[in-house]
Amino acid sequence: MNDHPALGDSWIGRQRKSLLSNRHYKWYVVGMLWWISFFNYADRQAVFSVFPLLKEQMELSPVELGLLGSAFAWVYGLGAPFAGLVVDRVRRKTAILGGLHVWSVICLATASSRTFAQLLLFRAAEGIGETFYYPASMSMLSDYHGNRTRSTALGIHQTSVYAGTIGGGFFAGLIGEHYGWQWSFVVFGLLGILLGVLLHGLLLEPQRGAADAVDPTGSPLAAIQRLPVRVTLKLIWATPTACCLMFAFMCAMFVNMVLLSWMPDFLHVRFHLSVTRAALYATLFPQLASMAAAPLGGMLADWLRQRTPTGRILVQAFAVMCGAPFVFFCGRVESLGEILPLLAAWGAFKGFYDANIFAAVYEVIPPAARGSTAGFMNMVGWLAGGATAPVVIGYIAQHRGMPFAISSASFFYIASGVLLLVGGLVFLKRDLTGLRATVVKTGHLD
Secondary structure, rough: OOHHHOOOOOOEEEEEEEHHHOOOOOHHHHHHHHHHHHHHHHHHHHHHHOOHHHHOOOOHHHHHHHHHHHHHHHHHHHHHHHHHHHHOOOOOHHHHHHHHHHHHHHHHHHOOOHHHHHHHHHHHHHHHHHHHHHHHHHHHHHOOOOOOOOHHHHHHHHHHHHHHHHHHHHHHHHHHHHHHOHHHHHHHHHHHHHHHHHHOOOOOOOOOOOOOHHHHOHHHHHHHOOOOOHHHHHHHHHOHHHHHHHHHHHHHHHHHHHHHHHHHHHHHHHOOOHHHHHHHHHHHHHHHHHHHHHHHHHHHHHHHHHHOOOOOHHHHHHHHHHHHHHHHHHHOOOHHHHHHHHHHHHHHHHHHHHHHHHHHHHOOOOOOHHHHHHHHHHHHHHHHHHHHHHHHHHHHHHHOOOOHHHHHHHHHHHHHHHHHHHHHHHHHHHHHHHHHHHHHHHOOOO
């Protein structure tokens, strides 16, 4: 482990060494990153909960509202590969906390918007700070947790996404309804800045590949410490398993953004709920179910991984295939009492999938390229999936109605399941054998 080695035997240096020697510290890291991820998602979810207020005050069309979701996703996705490459070459702690401060300041500034163009600009700019978080945090956690606990740790961390979505959705709607939509962004922005200050001295940088080097179930992939950019890109795109998982993530992200961006407005219009109740129901039921399912999905995947290399991918394929019917019927039911359990089931299967997004692809990616891989996954997922979903669903809803648009998203889950099965059953064994053989023979990737 190395975090400010120049501090030597100073009091701060000794305290940091003490933290690193604590066998529970790797779980403390999960907790610290959990709170950062909470605000990562609370900030981005806030705008969706105030769609009805923005629609009324700024007289925005469904397509313009969709663009607010897509603008963030475009910048987030376009910046993700660059962010991933940077993360593999700098301290992850710097990228994580720096990104937290940037997106929190932009979130705070969003409250000053007076026109659609200004609001669109700030929504897009927020993606700049947030795009660094996931490549950096997933890479950091993979160096604290080896194959025995990696999916479990990432599954627990994943619950912050759902908690942040619930918190961002509910409190943004509540604050917006009583004090105006601007105050939602003021509150979340200030709290994010404060969190970054508090965690500065507690979050420590791990050595790359540390968990793989000591984990008895790990692989020799940890031997690769640094890769040139060209080799990193070749490694990612020449690994069919990684490509299948990326495009499966793209399809899953499309479905996810339908839930995040349009469900509050769908419930508000279809069932005549208040802004606050619509935001609460659209987030609470699916996200709580995801929170319960994600750690279970992580533990199940870690257990299966000890028995077969395809364990994590099989859990993901099972999740999206089972989740597809619930997505479909969410757009077909006629009463609030019918849709709420469907939303919960949708969320539960989503949690099983989400817990293994990065743990699964890291099976075939060495530690030196994990930040870049997460960056490219975010690019593919957010640009082709997340960025298109709000606008596509808004367009379909404008011509065929929102119920039809919601149901049509289920077919993207089916496509995701097919890609996962192809990656896990057709390519995974070959990719694992080929990559490990190259590393053992040469100590690097040609």
